[in-house]
Amino acid sequence: xxxxxxxxxxxxxxxxxxxxxxxxxxxxxxxxxxxxxxxxxxxxxxxxxxxxxxxxxxxxxxxxxxxxxxxxxxxxxxxxxxxxxxxxxxxxxxxxxxxxxxxxxxxxxxxxxxxxxxxxxxxxxxxxxxxxxxxxxxxxxxxxxxxxxxxxxxxxxxxxxxxxxxxxxxxxxxxxxxxxxxxxxxxxxxxxxxxxxxxxxxxxxxxxxxxxxxxxxxxxxxxxxxxxxxxxxxxxxxxxxxxxxxxxxxxxxxxxxxxxxxxxxxxxxxxxxxxxxxxxxxxxxxxxxxxxxxxxxxxxxxxxxxxxxxxxxxxxxxxxxxxxxxxxxxxxxxxxxxxxxxxxxxxxxxxxxxxxxxxxxxxxxxxxxxxxxxxxxxxxxxxxxxxxxxxxxxxxxxxxxxxxxxxxxxxxxxxxxxxxxxxxxxxxxxxxxxxxxxxxxxxxxxx
Numbered sequence: 321x322x323x324x325x326x327x328x329x330x331x332x333x334x335x336x337x338x339x340x341x342x343x344x345x346x347x348x349x350x351x352x353x354x355x356x357x358x359x360x361x362x363x364x365x366x367x368x369x370x371x372x373x374x375x376x377x378x379x380x381x382x383x384x385x386x387x388x389x390x391x392x393x394x395x396x397x398x399x400x401x402x403x404x405x406x407x408x409x410x411x412x413x414x415x416x417x418x419x420x421x422x423x424x425x426x427x428x429x430x431x432x433x434x435x436x437x438x439x440x441x442x443x444x445x446x447x448x449x450x451x452x453x454x455x456x457x458x459x460x461x462x463x464x465x466x467x468x469x470x471x472x473x474x475x476x477x478x479x480x481x482x483x484x485x486x487x488x489x490x491x492x493x494x495x496x497x498x499x500x501x502x503x504x505x506x507x508x509x510x511x512x513x514x515x516x517x518x519x520x521x522x523x524x525x526x527x528x529x530x531x532x533x534x535x536x537x538x539x540x541x542x543x544x545x546x547x548x549x550x551x552x553x554x555x556x557x558x559x560x561x562x563x564x565x566x567x568x569x570x571x572x573x574x575x576x577x578x579x580x581x582x583x584x585x586x587x588x589x590x591x592x593x594x595x596x597x598x599x600x601x602x603x604x605x606x607x608x609x610x611x612x613x614x615x616x617x618x619x620x621x622x623x624x625x626x627x628x629x630x631x632x633x634x635x636x637x638x639x640x641x642x643x644x645x646x647x648x649x650x651x652x653x654x655x656x657x658x659x660x661x662x663x664x665x666x667x668x669x670x671x672x673x674x675x676x677x678x679x680x681x682x683x684x685x686x687x688x689x690x691x692x693x694x695x696x697x698x699x700x701x702x703x704x705x706x707x708x709x710x711x712x713x714x715x716x717x718x719x720x721x722x723x724x725x726x727x728x729x730x731x732x733x734x735x736x737x738x739x740x741x742x743x744x745x746x747x748x749x750x751x752x753x754x755x756x757x758x759x760x761x762x763x764x765x766x767x
Contacts, residue, residue, distance in 0.1 A: 366392035368446060369421045369437035370404040372558065372736045373460055376489075376728050377435055382411035388701060391431055392469040393421040397535030398555070403753045420538055422446060426453035434703060435697075439560055439568045442576075444469035445545040448468060451480040458700050460487040461537035462573040463717050466472075467725045467744070468756035470718035477714050479767060483703055485710050486717030488581045488730030490694035494660035500586050507662065508650030513626045514587055516579035518571070521636040527557055528552035536555035545763040555580055562609045565757075566730075570611040571633045572711060572724045575644070581712075582646040583627045583655055590719060591744040592619040592627070594725040596690035596736035603634035617727040622741055626669075659692060719744070729754045 363377045365388055367374050381388050392410060393416045395401045401418040408416065419425055425434065426449055433456040436446050444464045447457045450591065463486045464470040477484050483718055491567045492497050505509060531553040533539040537552050549698065560567040561574055568574070582589075599612040617629040630639065645658035653672070661676035675693070702708040722744055729751050730736060737748035 324631040327484050337616075349406060351428075361387070361705070363388050363432050363701055365389070365433045365435065366394060366416075366419075366425045366431050367404070367435045367437065368394045368425070368454075369435075369439075369442070370395040370397075370400040371437065373437040373487075374404060374435070375407065377437075377572075377697055378408065378411055379694045380701070381485045382408075383698070386698060386701045391428070392417050392419050392425045394422050394425050394537040395762045397421060397534075403750045407607045410724040421541060422450070425449055426455065429454070430457060433458065433483075433700070439542075439567045440569045441465050441546050442544050444473050445759075445765050446764060447484060448472060448476045451476045451482045451484070454480070454482070455530060456483040456700075456704055458485045458487060458745070459714065459717075461577040461717075461721070462724060463487075463714060463721050464570060464686045465573075465727075466755065466757050467722060470721055470725070470763070471572040472767075474716050474718055475767055476765070483710060483713035484717075485696070485700040486712045486714055486721075487693075487696065487705070487710050488578055488717060488720070490578055490582060490659055491585075492696040492699055493659065493661075493677075493692055495677060497655055498675065499655055499662040499664070500582075503586050503648060503650070503655065504588060507653075508648065508655060509652030511587055511648055511650045513625060513628070513649040514583035515628045515630065515640070515647045515649075516583045517630040517640050517646075518579060519632040519636060519638065520571075520575075520634065520643070522613075522634045524604045524607040525562055525609050526554055527558075528555050543760065545759050547709040547758055547760050562608050562611050563576060568611075569724065570728055570731075571613070571631050572615060572617070572629070572727045573721075575617075576629050576631055576724050577729070579644060579646045580627065580629060580723045581717070581759065584646070584720050584723065586646070586648045586655075586657070587621070587625050588626065588629075589625055591722065592621050592726070593737050593741050594618075594736065594738050595730050597727050597730040599731040602637055611630060612731055614728065615731065617723075618731070619723055619726065629723075633718070666669070686748035704715065 327497040367377065370393060379392050390412055393401055393404045403462055425431060430596060434450045435458040436443060437460045438446060440462055443459055447459045450457050463473060480762065529552065530550045533551040535555055542556055555563050597615060597617045599615040601609060601612055604615050613633040615631045619627040642658060648655045653664060653666045663671055664671050699711050703710045706729055708722055732754060734749045737746050737751050739746055
């Protein structure tokens with residue numbers, strides 16, 4: 321019986337490769353595999369990475385309607401495995417296996433899908449290993465650490481024919497879906513510009529020094545695909561975001577991913593033609609923060625369309641009246657969209673329509689979770705069963721993620737550049753040197 325169920329799961333995504341620019345898998349593909357797998361077939365899952373993000377998955381995994389069994393909790397930090405096990409014990413009946421090494425989880429043929437919520441440098445290599453091992457993947461943002469990894473994710477998905485849902489959960493917002501559909505149908509006229517923004521009040525961080533890894537941390541596995549180096553104090557627990565490019569993708573990869581995806585979706589564009597960036601570290605100049613903490617990026621598209629990113633990591637001024645969101649401008653009006661819903665204004669700036677959810681999704685606070693994450697996870701499970709299209713298939717997620725990579729690359733080389741709007745490749749030799757990265761020997765994803 322178990323082997324039959326496993327065969328059903330493997331067949332579930334046969335032929336599911338067609339995507340549209342703004343949607344998920346084509347309905348024909350969804351119908352083709354909805355006849356193969358039934359709603360009563362249990363999906364066995366594992367979670368890799370048990371830090372701030374995994375609590376957002378609890379409700380969906382524990383829901384009886386999803387018929388999911390959590391088989392593994394995997395993390396390189398012992399205390400995080402134990403903490404997650406305690407949290408899940410209040411919501412599920414079985415006791416998942418606590419595992420240090422995701423490779424052992426991938427080897428288990430009973431596992432159908434893996435949630436990946438690790439540091440950024442692990443995302444694409446881990447997802448590629450999982451697909452090669454026959455698993456569907458829920459892949460947190462950023463889906464890739466660099467442009468090449470986005471290409472690899474799409475190539476692995478096409479080769480192994482597994483579902484990959486990117487964790488930009490606002491794609492599952494009913495309000496966002498509604499208003500963007502209306503925008504595409506001309507409700508604010510011809511759209512020409514989007515402003516995506518984020519602000520936070522992150523404080524000082526220490527200057528890292530070489531130290532022994534914290535008790536219970538497998539530092540070698542934490543580094544995983546990244547070249548080996550000595551542990552630096554206080555870098556493993558979230559602060560890896562701000563200490564160089566080995567593990568993180570700075571604030572743009574960390575948060576701009578969400579709003580830039582909404583902007584690109586609303587403007588119905590793919591790759592830009594030109595990118596220019598203003599960025600720098602302007603707050604707490606004497607602390608250990610190594611990245612920019614302020615960035616303004618401009619992405620120029622054909623048909624005279626523009627997406628602007630305004631990110632403030634450590635200055636709390638509400639320039640746009642909210643902590644984060646996206647503003648879409650059209651010839652007949654404008655729309656403000658965030659995780660709570662949207663507000664539409666006419667050309668005179670008068671509010672004429674609004675649809676705001678009564679439920680909340682974490683905004684600028686650490687971690688996240690809420691109704692959008694639950695809905696996004698539910699969609700992932702239903703897509704595995706063929707009942708729905710993925711709301712954020714990796715083919716689309718990888719394109720949106722490229723905007724963050726362009727911005728980071730422009731910031732790092734200190735100049736603007738042109739882009740091939742069809743392929744996404746950059747017309748600049750210095751920029752293309754950052755298209756990929758160096759891997760620890762044996763860890764580079766290869767088809």
